[in-house]
């Protein structure tokens with residue numbers, strides 16, 4: 214398993230758990246040292262326990278050298294990062310570098326599996342690259358990953374489906390054998406072409422991102438027209454054709470996947486002279502949502518910040534320490550640029566946020582500590598611990614009882630009764646006594 218990020222580490226550890234011998238390889242020496250001690254450098258529920266067990270039982274090894282894993286491997290997964298390049302295209306240098314190195318190391322009939330999310334056509338290129346250097350037959354598979362950060366172990370262990378893109382019968386059999394322990398509840402293993410497998414990953418993320426931007430657009434219209442988006446959400450969500458998932462209005466999507474994968478898909482379509490109109494609108498609505506929140510806060514204070522602003526939540530979503538493309542980070546940056554002092558709290562993402570925001574933000578150890586002397590609170594991530602706070606205690610700590618709830622955690626009428634001015638997404642602003 215090459216690459217021990219969120220995907221590679223979880224996949225490697227889970228494959229060891231089902232009885233395979235796994236060598237996880239990464240260029241990041243510090244990460245490999247940490248992992249070899251049985252410590253997990255990311256926050257992912259349930260991962261540490263399985264990692265420790267498999268290390269102890271000798272099925273899992275960590276190394277910085279491809280030579281330690283590739284020559285013996287029946288299956289070699291490439292799960293390195295494909296971050297956005299300067300023009301929005303996926304940066305494939307890591308994937309290509311691993312493929313080139315692996316070409317000289319793999320054994321006969323090895324199966325090379327591309328697990329990283331790569332633009333349509335990339336896996337074919339990788340096959341050509343390896344074929345140019347590898348003296349014996351090998352197979353190539355595109356096997357996109359659909360796990361969610363925060364629930365990655367569960368998702369890998371119990372996937373809704375597994376997608377195997379390959380033209381090789383033999384490789385399809387090897388992959389089926391590898392994944393069978395994870396699909397015992399009759400979930401399908403879907404065999405398709407390499408290009409369809411590459412596209413499936415982009416289409417899945419584009420659909421989910423579209424749902425989020427859709428409900429945010431509906432929320433914005435609700436607010437203008439005096440409707441309550443939460444009622445509307447429920448009104449449509451019970452329709453089984455629509456459903457509730459990914460239909461929560463908020464500050465939009467972030468993370469290391471949706472924004473980057475949408476960018477890459479828009480770009481790839483453009484290269485084929487296709488204008489992806491829906492996808493571009495999804496991006497635009499998403500960008501506007503975080504700008505809207507920063508503007509709302511600034512507008513309330515007429516752009517003059519005399520007291521600090523508290524921010525709850527820095528991760529791009531709950532249950533993760535990942536702050537890549539997090540709406541919270543952009544909102545904090547925008548508040549800082551407008552001259553606000555920011556006191557922030559996140560249960561697990563503060564360290565990663567600090568690496569991005571530096572010492573310009575006061576990082577607090579508890580949610581209540583962040584409220585000390587604050588002119589307002591912005592809720593940017595819907596961590597469970599924010600859902601039932603003591604409003605009395607909050608009011609005592611804050612200079613002014615003002616909340617900008619970017620995740621619609623509370624009922625506006627209750628907030629008004631508790632004496633708060635309460636802004637939320639797609640609902641009427643509540644004011645004390647109203």
Ligand code: NAD
Pocket residue numbers: 215216217218219220221238239240241244292293294295307308310311328329330331358359360361362469470
């Ligand atoms: P990540 O940034 O967390 O980790 C990538 C790892 O690859 C890092 O540890 C890095 O050191 C390592 N790496 C980079 N170049 C390397 C090289 N040449 N040799 C060895 N190691 C190298 O990335 P991630 O979130 O795990 O994502 C990996 C891929 O999976 C991406 O293509 C991503 O789009 C896709 N994906 C991510 C998720 C997710 O939820 N994070 C879900 C599905 C798919």
